[in-house]
Amino acid sequence: MTDATTDAGKLTTADGQSLKKSLHRALRRQKVRALMLIAPLLLFILLSFIAPIFDMLLRSVENDIVPDTIPRTIVALDDWDATSGETPGEEVFAAFYTDFAIAEEYKSHTRLGSRLNYELTGISSLFRSTGRKVGKFETESYTEQFTAADAAFADPAQWAAWMADDAVRAALPQTADAYDAWSKIVVDLNNDVPSEEDPADFVYTGLYNDLMAGASVASIPSVDVSGWEPVSLREQFIDANDGWADPAVWATIKTYGGDYTSGYFLNSVDMQLSGEGVTQRPEDERIYITLFVRTIILSIVITGSCILLGYPIAFLLANLPLRSANVLMILVLLPFWTSLLVRTSAWKVLLQNQGVINDILVWLHVIADDNRLELINNATGTIIAMTHILLPFMILPLYSVMKTISPSYVRAAKSMGANDWTAFWRVYFPNSVPGIGAGSILVFILSIGYYITPELVGGTKGVFISNRIAYHISSSLNWGLAAALGSILLILVLALYWLYDRIVGIDNVKLGG
Amino acid sequence: MKLTKTLLATSALTLAAGAAFADAHMASDMTLVSWGGAYQASQTKAYSEPYMAANAGVNIVWDESSAEAVAKLRAMNESGNITWDLVDVEAADAIRLCDEGLAMEIDHDAMLAAGNDGSTASDDFGDSIISDCFIPQIVFSTTVGYRADMVGDNAPDSICAIFDTETYPGKRALNKRPLANMEWALLCDGVAKDDIYDVLATPEGQDQAFAKLDTIKNDVIWWSAAAETPQLLADGEIVMGSTYNGRLFSAIAEQGQPIGMLWDAQMLDFDGWVIPAGLPEDRLARVLDFVSYATDTQRLADQAAYISYGPARASSAPLVGNHAELGIPMAPHMPTDPNNSKNVFVTQYDFWADYRDDLDAKFQAWLAQ
Structure with a gap:
């Protein structure tokens, strides 16, 4: 390297390579080494943090359960106009019958019912009650008539032979489709061999539909089905549950028939996708906007109370002699180290109607015995308990910032004639603002996602959006909606962070030092 | 001597192995x-x-x-x-x-x-x-317990006491799920006992039940664990609350709390x-x-x-005999005892199996409003 020479205006190293290339290689090696060093952490973060978040975001738009469970119905519904106000025709019900009979075998109809119930309450019971009846539909009569017309139709081996023949399959598309689905059920669920089992009613129904549509195949016995009394599947379904006559049910199925949906996001802002496009939800189902607003307002109130209570304490901590400041510091940290549940339960004992605080106030004759304060199971309870729990997150950054404010500033101000208040307000306070900013961001972001304390002391009026997310994750299993709500919360926090950066400037936030 | 020992040990081992083998297919x-x-x-x-x-x-x-x-x-x-x-x-x-x-x-x-x-x-x-x-x-049955000392001489004898905030002022604890609450609401709103599930299957019937529950919404503490009601009763936080009859039994008989039991319209279930x-x-x-x-x-x-x-x-x-620790006969405390089952409401599990998803969604939305 030392004897690099200039050759035709190009720097080269001793081994004749261009200096640029050589440098580049050396740098790249360094980069690779650096990357290898951080690789474990990077991989860990990717796998345990980024990937789950991405997966969660994906769940909020995923909808493949509908097209996967009832694919034939979705195709048949293409021709149906959701705004017509009429129940779909026979061909939709025929497709739906096949889908439903298959889904019932896999028991996936209940899950689809639950999924669609998120969009139109009542669909779950519709699917469940119909699931118990779909095996008893009168399509049995087709099976009986086919097997009576020719014994070959009752022979499973013969069926298997037909369905292995491409010519037959091409001529009888519905039959082949139904038979394939049926034989998959036989193999998957019962561990049996299709060529030894009697095909299900829906296979014969498919055959009837094919023959009625004019199909004719030389290799299967010819049966004249035109004289048979048709079984109206539409009526069968409506007999099983008259909910199937409701066009709104079909509009919901059609609207949510795609692989992806905006339904969950619309739902989380109290809107819905219906046959007529995006509309507001019925009034008694609008709750999410209220909850988002409540979450933000309560979080702001909690942050404000933390500033009000935390600032004087932090000021005291920073200005007392070290020994007494340490004692105070332990008092601040002690609750911090106590279990969250214990602290919340303690608040329950203190705040309840017959609790310590009310008892003392009654004893002091501040309030009447029959007019005790409602301090718990409402927003007041949430504010009190959460302010207490989050207070250290305000005090600690405030304290570390105040510790760095030199006492000479205040002294200088006073020497120039400022009184105590002016010296504090004009000199000390502006210096402590970065601490307030850091504390506020911490407290606000923590409280916006808080879940266990509101659940325990918030009743119904003091719960947050996070409680709904938890409810949808663990009770109603509406993970799509939970994911959408969570995504909105995430975006909201990021937006507020950006706003804060624009107004206050993120450089002005200090956690200490 | 040594041989005998070895033999004994081997046979013991074989026995143990045999016993272990019998269980080997079980976790x-x-x-x-x-x-x-x-x-x-x-x-x-x-x-x-x-x-x-x-x-x-x-x-x-x-x-x-x-x-x-x-x-x-x-x-x-x-x-x-x-x-x-x-x-x-x-x-x-x-x-x-x-x-x-x-x-x-x-x-x-x-x-x-x-x-x-x-x-x-x-x-x-x-x-x-x-x-x-x-x-x-x-x-078991879902039933209501009340603070005997808070109702005075006027002990409730009807399930509708839950909705009667004038005679029984104070908070009530109810289950944070639609089960039992919806039936009781309709029952106390004048729907005949035999028609309740038919009415509850219709949207109008569900609205009727919610309207009835609306009248006490501000007086209710909603529980999600059955043990909360006995605790709230013991603390004097509520005047009455629903829970499972066995929980009330243990609060009354085992802990001696001043709690009375309201067997009227108990919801019998398996x-x-x-x-x-x-x-x-x-x-x-x-x-x-x-x-x-x-x-x-x-x-x-x-x-x-x-x-x-x-x-x-x-x-x-x-x-069925006596309580294991208290020695009192258990039969009079069973939900099926003739004295307790004068007015029994048999939960229609078929209905709830089908309608649980629907009503849960509505109930939770109603709670949140």
Whole structure:
């Protein structure tokens, strides 16, 4: 390297390579080494943090359960106009019958019912009650008539032979489709061999539909089905549950028939996708906007109370002699180290109607015995308990910032004639603002996602959006909606962070030092 | 001498190996899921402790997640990792799990013990087998307890006392689910007892029930664990509250709280085990062995010595005796006792199996408003 020479205006190293290339290689090696060093952490973060978040975001738009469970119905519904106000025709019900009979075998109809119930309450019971009846539909009569017309139709081996023949399959598309689905059920669920089992009613129904549509195949016995009394599947379904006559049910199925949906996001802002496009939800189902607003307002109130209570304490901590400041510091940290549940339960004992605080106030004759304060199971309870729990997150950054404010500033101000208040307000306070900013961001972001304390002391009026997310994750299993709500919360926090950066400037936030 | 010792040792080993071999196809760990509190304690004492004593090396762990059993089993099924072996659920949840293919179907006569009077298991359990997946255990009821000292001489005798905030001022505790609340609301709004589920199946009927519940919405503390009501009653936080009758029994008889029991329109229901579908063979073998033991005539009768729930087997009824610690007869505290069952409301689990999703969604939205 030392004897690099200039050759035709190009720097080269001793081994004749261009200096640029050589440098580049050396740098790249360094980069690779650096990357290898951080690789474990990077991989860990990717796998345990980024990937789950991405997966969660994906769940909020995923909808493949509908097209996967009832694919034939979705195709048949293409021709149906959701705004017509009429129940779909026979061909939709025929497709739906096949889908439903298959889904019932896999028991996936209940899950689809639950999924669609998120969009139109009542669909779950519709699917469940119909699931118990779909095996008893009168399509049995087709099976009986086919097997009576020719014994070959009752022979499973013969069926298997037909369905292995491409010519037959091409001529009888519905039959082949139904038979394939049926034989998959036989193999998957019962561990049996299709060529030894009697095909299900829906296979014969498919055959009837094919023959009625004019199909004719030389290799299967010819049966004249035109004289048979048709079984109206539409009526069968409506007999099983008259909910199937409701066009709104079909509009919901059609609207949510795609692989992806905006339904969950619309739902989380109290809107819905219906046959007529995006509309507001019925009034008694609008709750999410209220909850988002409540979450933000309560979080702001909690942050404000933390500033009000935390600032004087932090000021005291920073200005007392070290020994007494340490004692105070332990008092601040002690609750911090106590279990969250214990602290919340303690608040329950203190705040309840017959609790310590009310008892003392009654004893002091501040309030009447029959007019005790409602301090718990409402927003007041949430504010009190959460302010207490989050207070250290305000005090600690405030304290570390105040510790760095030199006492000479205040002294200088006073020497120039400022009184105590002016010296504090004009000199000390502006210096402590970065601490307030850091504390506020911490407290606000923590409280916006808080879940266990509101659940325990918030009743119904003091719960947050996070409680709904938890409810949808663990009770109603509406993970799509939970994911959408969570995504909105995430975006909201990021937006507020950006706003804060624009107004206050993120450089002005200090956690200490 | 040495030879004898060796021989003895070998034969002992062979015996031990033989015993181990008999159990080799059974897993030794089992996770049971129940409701916690006094109820789970009775199950521990009557079923799992004697079972562990009889089967050395078996380790039973309890999980108190029955309230979310359906949701959690769905999630486990989706992730393909079933960590529970036996789950205690209400009748309606058993039907739901069976419909969804999340619970295993049971051949009651082949898998469960016959009654001690010689009857087959399915005859002995009779009507309590409400689903092919359900292994019945107890009859329980959701009922209301009130603070005897807070109602004075005017002890409530009708379920509608819940809605009567003038005569009984103060907070009430109700279940944070639609079950029982909806039925009681309609009953107290003048709907005839026989029509309630027909009315509740219609949107208008549901609105009617919510309108009735609206009248007390501000006076209700909603509980999600059955143990909360006895606690709130003991603290004097509420004047009355709904919970399961066994919880009230333990608060009244075992802890001596000044609580009265309102048996009017008690919601009778079954509770029992379901086995999650898709257990590996060794775990399934262990669970079947346990469940056959835990639901035999004697064990079900034993449980009634700890908590006032009626055994689901007919043959267990004559064996129900006194409380294990207090020595008081248990029969008068059972929901099925003639004195308590003058006005019984039999929960229609079929209805709840079908409508639970719908009404849960509405109820939760109503709560949040």
